[in-house]
Amino acid sequence: MAPDGRTARLLLAICLAAVSVTEQASITSYDKENNILQTFREWLDRQREGNHVDDRSDPQSDYRHNGQKLSEQSMDDYWQGLALQDELNHEGEVFNGELFVESEWPEQKVELGQVGGVATNQRGDAVIFHRADREWEEDSFKDNVYTKKDSGPIMEPTVVTMNRSNGAILDTWGQNLFYLPHGLTIDSNDNYWVTDVALHQVFKFGKNKAVPELTLGKAFEPAINNDDMERLCKPTDVAVTKDGTIFVADGYCNSRIVKYSSDGKLLNVFGQDDMWVPHSLALVEELDLICAADRENKRILCYNAGLNNDELLGYPNRAYTDKDVMGRVFAITYSKTAPSDDLPGTGFTIDLHTKDSSKNDIIAVWSPTEEGFEMPHDLDVTPDGDNVYVGEIGPNKVWKFDKTE
Numbered sequence: 001m002a003p004d005g006r007t008a009r010l011l012l013a014i015c016l017a018a019v020s021v022t023e024q025a026s027i028t029s030y031d032k033e034n035n036i037l038q039t040f041r042e043w044l045d046r047q048r049e050g051n052h053v054d055d056r057s058d059p060q061s062d063y064r065h066n067g068q069k070l071s072e073q074s075m076d077d078y079w080q081g082l083a084l085q086d087e088l089n090h091e092g093e094v095f096n097g098e099l100f101v102e103s104e105w106p107e108q109k110v111e112l113g114q115v116g117g118v119a120t121n122q123r124g125d126a127v128i129f130h131r132a133d134r135e136w137e138e139d140s141f142k143d144n145v146y147t148k149k150d151s152g153p154i155m156e157p158t159v160v161t162m163n164r165s166n167g168a169i170l171d172t173w174g175q176n177l178f179y180l181p182h183g184l185t186i187d188s189n190d191n192y193w194v195t196d197v198a199l200h201q202v203f204k205f206g207k208n209k210a211v212p213e214l215t216l217g218k219a220f221e222p223a224i225n226n227d228d229m230e231r232l233c234k235p236t237d238v239a240v241t242k243d244g245t246i247f248v249a250d251g252y253c254n255s256r257i258v259k260y261s262s263d264g265k266l267l268n269v270f271g272q273d274d275m276w277v278p279h280s281l282a283l284v285e286e287l288d289l290i291c292a293a294d295r296e297n298k299r300i301l302c303y304n305a306g307l308n309n310d311e312l313l314g315y316p317n318r319a320y321t322d323k324d325v326m327g328r329v330f331a332i333t334y335s336k337t338a339p340s341d342d343l344p345g346t347g348f349t350i351d352l353h354t355k356d357s358s359k360n361d362i363i364a365v366w367s368p369t370e371e372g373f374e375m376p377h378d379l380d381v382t383p384d385g386d387n388v389y390v391g392e393i394g395p396n397k398v399w400k401f402d403k404t405e
């Protein structure tokens, strides 16, 4: 792939309460004799119970698929997709995935509230979406409705850009817009996507950072259940393809991924039978995968993203499920151009090179100190793959990691 032949395909994940990596993450290969299972619940049940297939009906199948069976074309595309993944996966060299904290970054302390989202811009600066003087407290919600609407939006800037080399504040915005910031994603066209769990909305900001270009969900109105497609409920994260297709992890109350066209039209929904708080998304466009941190189930699930063949959207592709190794998974991110030299716990580097269960997929475990993270919430990797930022809630701070010590 990359001319320097150092292409790697990695998922970086941060988890709570994880131990050392002595066991492998398990991945089940597909048996070509079998029909493809539609949900991870079925897939994982089968993994557990031998060949038992659970055929309980799926209330959302109308959204996800037009029928129960894939067309022959889609079956072909499916197997071709897996073959392509194998091919891509054997290119390049695997790096050991370790990351080292940069203890002098930021040089000067930056005051932040609870850090909801972390992202990087094209220059590799850290961009933080934080809650300033606002906190997510036990009484912040009643029946999923935000109880502190009368406090008004956070008056201080909630988005802070920190210089990659010294952590100095370069830019701030996002005052008088948000109530409880959560996720932040910067897409390849430099649009900023944020989620606000109090508003139950997703916003896209282009050049103008005062007025959103696109809004999903209805302000302060939680979706009542998984069938409610007008609203969202405490959405956590967004992933966007190069051509603008949108995936929203929704969220704390529902457990689904909603797919929209670039202009915000509902396309599909999937994952609602599988997950318990999808907290973070990682899109792997060249493998046609959308991966989700299934937080309370302590696992990462990767679905077909349906970018090449819409009929395949939402089909299970791979899962990282080792509860002895991974605690609750708060955030994941994907890097194709990952740190590639010799690159220490609760941050994980997972190798997407292999879906062969005989290989060790978690290739490194790393953390800022021997005590690990306190309450990591989000992370991102710079476009060149050289640095990783991790945001924490309580103490509120941002860590910068480097590929060398």
Ligand SMILES: *[C@@H]1O[C@H](CO)[C@@H](O)[C@H](O)[C@H]1NC(C)=O
Residues within 6 Å of the ligand: 163, 164, 165, 166, 170
């Ligand atoms: C970040 O800080 C470095 C070192 O002071 C400086 O050279 C660079 O111009 C700064 N970056 C931006 C975008 O201002």
